[in-house]
Amino acid sequence: MRKVLLWxxxxxxxxxxxxxxxxxxxxxxxxxxGERMEDALDAAEAFGRQGISTxxxxxxxxxxxxxxxxxxxxxxxxxxxxxxxxxxxxxVSIKLTQLGLDLDVERAFEHxxxxxxxxxxxxxxxxxxxxxxxxxxxxxxxxxRLLTVQPRAGICLQAYLRRxxxxxxxxxxxxxAIRLVKGAYAEPVDLAVQTRTxxxxxxxxxxxxxxQARAAGTPIEVGLGTxxxxxxxxxxxxxxxxxxxxxxxxxxxxxxIRSDEQRRLAAAGxxxxxxxxxxxxxxxxxxxxxxxxxxxxxxxxRQLVPF
Amino acid sequence: MRKVLLWxxxxxxxxxxxxxxxxxxxxxxxxxxGERMEDALDAAEAFGRQGISTxxxxxxxxxxxxxxxxxxxxxxxxxxxxxxxxxxxxxVSIKLTQLGLDLDVERAFEHxxxxxxxxxxxxxxxxxxxxxxxxxxxxxxxxxRLLTVQPRAGICLQAYLRRxxxxxxxxxxxxxAIRLVKGAYAEPVDLAVQTRTxxxxxxxxxxxxxxQARAAGTPIEVGLGTxxxxxxxxxxxxxxxxxxxxxxxxxxxxxxIRSDEQRRLAAAGxxxxxxxxxxxxxxxxxxxxxxxxxxxxxxxxRQLVPF
Numbered sequence: 373m374r375k376v377l378l379w380x381x382x383x384x385x386x387x388x389x390x391x392x393x394x395x396x397x398x399x400x401x402x403x404x405x406g407e408r409m410e411d412a413l414d415a416a417e418a419f420g421r422q423g424i425s426t427x428x429x430x431x432x433x434x435x436x437x438x439x440x441x442x443x444x445x446x447x448x449x450x451x452x453x454x455x456x457x458x459x460x461x462x463x464v465s466i467k468l469t470q471l472g473l474d475l476d477v478e479r480a481f482e483h484x485x486x487x488x489x490x491x492x493x494x495x496x497x498x499x500x501x502x503x504x505x506x507x508x509x510x511x512x513x514x515x516x517r518l519l520t521v522q523p524r525a526g527i528c529l530q531a532y533l534r535r536x537x538x539x540x541x542x543x544x545x546x547x548x549a550i551r552l553v554k555g556a557y558a559e560p561v562d563l564a565v566q567t568r569t570x571x572x573x574x575x576x577x578x579x580x581x582x583x584q585a586r587a588a589g590t591p592i593e594v595g596l597g598t599x600x601x602x603x604x605x606x607x608x609x610x611x612x613x614x615x616x617x618x619x620x621x622x623x624x625x626x627x628x629i630r631s632d633e634q635r636r637l638a639a640a641g642x643x644x645x646x647x648x649x650x651x652x653x654x655x656x657x658x659x660x661x662x663x664x665x666x667x668x669x670x671x672x673x674r675q676l677v678p679f
Numbered sequence: 680m681r682k683v684l685l686w687x688x689x690x691x692x693x694x695x696x697x698x699x700x701x702x703x704x705x706x707x708x709x710x711x712x713g714e715r716m717e718d719a720l721d722a723a724e725a726f727g728r729q730g731i732s733t734x735x736x737x738x739x740x741x742x743x744x745x746x747x748x749x750x751x752x753x754x755x756x757x758x759x760x761x762x763x764x765x766x767x768x769x770x771v772s773i774k775l776t777q778l779g780l781d782l783d784v785e786r787a788f789e790h791x792x793x794x795x796x797x798x799x800x801x802x803x804x805x806x807x808x809x810x811x812x813x814x815x816x817x818x819x820x821x822x823x824r825l826l827t828v829q830p831r832a833g834i835c836l837q838a839y840l841r842r843x844x845x846x847x848x849x850x851x852x853x854x855x856a857i858r859l860v861k862g863a864y865a866e867p868v869d870l871a872v873q874t875r876t877x878x879x880x881x882x883x884x885x886x887x888x889x890x891q892a893r894a895a896g897t898p899i900e901v902g903l904g905t906x907x908x909x910x911x912x913x914x915x916x917x918x919x920x921x922x923x924x925x926x927x928x929x930x931x932x933x934x935x936i937r938s939d940e941q942r943r944l945a946a947a948g949x950x951x952x953x954x955x956x957x958x959x960x961x962x963x964x965x966x967x968x969x970x971x972x973x974x975x976x977x978x979x980x981r982q983l984v985p986f
Contacts, residue, residue: 537920569876570909573883577917580884584891602877610884613844 381659441472530555549593688966732768748779837862856900
């Protein structure tokens, strides 16, 4: 089922048709407050009142034309301004392919650097999201380069990838901010561990290595980008033994997933950041969310039966 | 099924009757070369020729009389001599309750210290096995004390226990040798994580914390006491990223379980130690082995159908 969903996520015919159906629009509302930036900003204000900060992203991946990348960058510049004007604790997450990585690496880097500088200048921060395995090396290398000119920026790493322990060590000397996720693409066995128990073990190992570096004085910001609350609590428990409390990392969950847990964790003194996506290009992103969690899928089935 | 087996492991009526049946004796031979010390030593010689070292233990747990503890200690003294006389790379694992912990803590400590000294004097090493949760604090405290008089000795810690991350940190300043196992007793949820994926994540976290300490120069010997080869390989992979190779830890498996993997790992340059049990008090130990692994259980069913 997971493989079918990930296949469907990459299928152009479906991508052109499914989002137009009313049932699909209804289903995706579980994971998005709305398609407009203002919907996302309004939702973030409500989260702020509950002590939950926000990571915004506009959906959309690979582009066909460089002019589109410039438009995306301009859009994010406006988003950063809007976050600051509303006084939100809001960070911004971009995908490099949204900024033209497939067309012109240098232009993508310049957009990223400019957005990272702008975000920091307005009291926020830019995070580089991670994409499927062919993009990982380029993304890590670009992030390393970014840190030499803008030291406050983050990257997402995927625990299921076999290269990730090495990427963590490679980034540690650069005072990185790392958002650790389990990983949601269909990757081959030589690149990624495959079973739930291996992915969880890899996740715990990556998290503890980063937190132990932090406990030893290495400047690193750790975001645990997972909805697996048991795993978060297990990591917190191990972190406590090495002298770190629950504020040593941030818990980052998607809008609409385990909302009750997000509020509970925030009330219990965890730093919680809700990732709010918006925009109309939600189809592949939505299917990856379904592939991630059986609970999401069960919900979707009830919504999607019509088509 | 796991709970039934663990209940049966503690049942006195069964313990008195099951081991006398021929079917049970046949079944347990999968996990023991024989009941006599000589059977274990002969098996160890064969392992030695394959580059696999040995950890010996004589089965038997809680005792009724202190004289029995003295006899057990005397037996282990003879085992240590026999290992040395045969020129084996053999360590010895004892349970503190075998040495009278329930009856006289000081006597148990003195036996342990004397055996640890004797083992080191003859070129070997003593490991303290871990028992169910009521014994953990006493065992860790006794091990700490042992290290002040005999710096070369080991202990077993159980990854599923919530206290274990704290025990690791507590022991790290004492240059410990820690054999990490997943944990095989029935423990309540407030003391131990319960699901496979949580236990594996806890195991990976404990292992990486210890290996990272080792990579940072803390003197610690790490034994991975698990038959979960995928988990071993995952830990090795993460260890490699922090600059350690596969000789930074020892893989410790039980006799008769994944024998092919033990040989394969030894041939591939891992340090492998096979835990050989012997003695006639194998009943509760055997049932815990069955509870641990569905594969063991399937094998046992075929042997045990008669009763």
